[in-house]
Amino acid sequence: MYKAMGAAVAVALGTFSVAGDLMAADDELEDWQKAQKTEVWEPVPPKVTAEPGQPPSDATVLFDGTDLSAWESVQGGEAKWTVEDGVLTVKPGTGDIKTKQSFCDVQLHVEWRAPKPEADMEGQERNNSGVFLQQRYEIQVLDSHESNTYPNGQAASVYKQSIPLVNATRAPEQWQEYDIIFTAPRFDGDELTSPAFVTVLHNGVVVQNHYELTGKTEWIGAPSYEAHGCAPIQLQDHSNEVSFRNIWVREIKPLK
Incomplete structure (x- = not known):
């Protein structure tokens, strides 16, 4: 002992x-x-060029003003929205469109413009559309410039889930910019292991700061998760002639 x-x-x-x-x-x-002793030399980040006003060199351009080759109708077949003078515009009644490619974690840039509203347009009727991440999680597109609606449904809201921190909406007929950082949810079989998170800059202003989504966005009822993999980005036909341009996406992947 x-x-x-x-x-x-x-x-x-x-x-x-x-x-x-x-x-x-x-x-x-x-x-x-x-x-x-605290210097880390590997892995070395890949080189990406990012010129002012241009998509980063590693971005996938989803709409460059010429055609809808990266898109298709959610109803099947070709996307039927209008492309004119470098601008993509909803053709009411033709339905939503989605990317042919599926995505998980992304940095997404979208520019959109609401037309001048008609005199009787107010609230959710004020030239409505939406950007759906993985066809489930909507960032609202709406003319929220001097227009009243429920705040968790105004422009740049995570629809019916998260009110934007501020209202950065420009006047109608002006171009708006969304820069969206999205972390997809993770599942083990049918079980959610990590929720989705989203950060949104509206016209350069942070309006959603690493918000934790509680499920897919719903018009009626509470949000909930259902297991899924990578999925397309979807733009909404809400019967209004909302326009889009300069749409690109970067897949976010860990360093190897």
């Missing part, structure tokens, strides 16, 4: 001795040598 205790004490003393030696050695280093 005493031998065992003696061995334990010796080991402990040895540990303190090693720690002391390391501290003494560290004290003998130059500052630049100490700093080197």
